[in-house]
Amino acid sequence: MSAGPFSKRDFGQNLGKVLDAIAQAVQDIAVLLRSSSCGETGTSNTFGDKQLEVDIRADEFIFERLQESNAVATASSEERPEEIPLGGQGFAVAFDPLDGSSIVTANFAVGAIFGVWPGDRLLNRTGSEQVAAAYAVFGPRTTLIVALPDPGGFAGQVVQEYALVEENGAVTWRLIRDDIHVGERKVFAPANLRAAAENTVYRDLVSQFIVDKYTLRYTGGFVPDVHHILTKGGGIFLNPVSPSAPAKLRLLFECAPLAFIVEAAGGASSDGRTSILQLAISSLDARTPISLGSKDEVKKSLRCLAN
Structure with a gap:
């Protein structure tokens, strides 16, 4: 797996490897959405949601990348809602591989969502126990928004946005917004x-x-x-x-x-x-x-x- 924007940063316990695996999977899905069929498979997931071909393939991409990282002990997805051991150590990841797939055929923007917990389980946890979370937006641009430990060493989390861009003939992630804040708007x-x-x-x-x-x-x-x-x-x-x-x-x-x-x-x-x-x-x-x-x-x- 190619190096991403997080692996060289010192988050401790290989969190950077998990975030890089997520970034690489998002890049895989961006290519998939541009080039693959969005037709229904005729099957449904455990929750009863109709599955598209891109749902299943996006799910596979993410599981593969997380397993390659060797830093994920357990993962679960909306397409496969069970705690699946991946053989790594450090983190448990839950994800929705293609959020909004019901509007993908209308060519609206869709996304993917990821939560990262320390340890090897997801059940009987709370969202406050996450060490990082991310979502991707697949629209005119592909962007990745990440809440991660403050790289400046201060307490708490920082929220950053990365865009998938082409530089010198290679596709890479570029930080485009740092320290994002939500204020008040009508x-x-x-x-x-x-x-x-x-x-x-x-x-x-x-x-x-x-x-x-x-x-x-x-x-x-x-x-x-x-x-x-x-x-x-x-x-x-x-x-x-x-x-x-x-x-x-x-x-x-x-x-x-x-x-x-x-x-x-x-x-x-x-x-x-x-x-x-x-x-x-x-x-x-x-x-x-x-x-x-x-x-x-x-x-x-x-x-x-x-x-």
């Missing part, structure tokens, strides 16, 4: 909007956003909607529920890693009662309502999430 992305038919608190909140002249930025993809918040410096993604529109986003594979990144950037996350990072991952299929983004905006969403 932008909203209302997911699971069908829940507003029964969840009147959610419906009232969306109406208030409109009255207050918030900007709507919603693609139908979790990753690009959260990425817009980090790119523009604020806003909120919210996914409340109702009796007939239950939670679909998975705590382990989607919510915990993205919450880790947003909170590392100075934002907030909640399920209506507590930070997403405090929720115990009691099963690989655990799901949760969620809001992510600017602290003040997340506070406004608490009642509709707990409804």
Whole structure:
């Protein structure tokens, strides 16, 4: 595996190798999305989601790269939701290989999500135990956003963005934004909007956003909607529920890693009662309502999430 942007940095315990494996897998998937069929396979994963050919191949690429790193003891994915031993030592990785595959055939931006925990297990952990998390955006550009230990030696995490670029005939990762922060902006992305038919608190909140002249930025993809918040410096993604529109986003594979990144950037996350990072991952299929983004905006969403 070729050296990536993280392997030469001293994170301790080979975390750089894991992050480089993720970066290489993202590069593999970027090529895959440009050149392969996005047709359905006729199969579904354990959760009942229809699988595309690119879902399965992206999943394979990531498992292969993680195993090659020799630094991953256990991995699990949304396509293969079981704790699979990979023979390495140091970390457990959970990932969604192609988040938003339902919109990939419309040629919308899609993503991949990764959470990295120390040790060899994922169950009965919390998101706060992650040592790093990342997501990739596959759009006009391929970018990788990473929350990782502060390379300056200070406490906490730093959030950085890398872009896949061609330099001197070679494809490489270039750091394009360092120390990303989430502030306050009047932008909203209302997911699971069908829940507003029964969840009147959610419906009232969306109406208030409109009255207050918030900007709507919603693609139908979790990753690009959260990425817009980090790119523009604020806003909120919210996914409340109702009796007939239950939670679909998975705590382990989607919510915990993205919450880790947003909170590392100075934002907030909640399920209506507590930070997403405090929720115990009691099963690989655990799901949760969620809001992510600017602290003040997340506070406004608490009642509709707990409804």
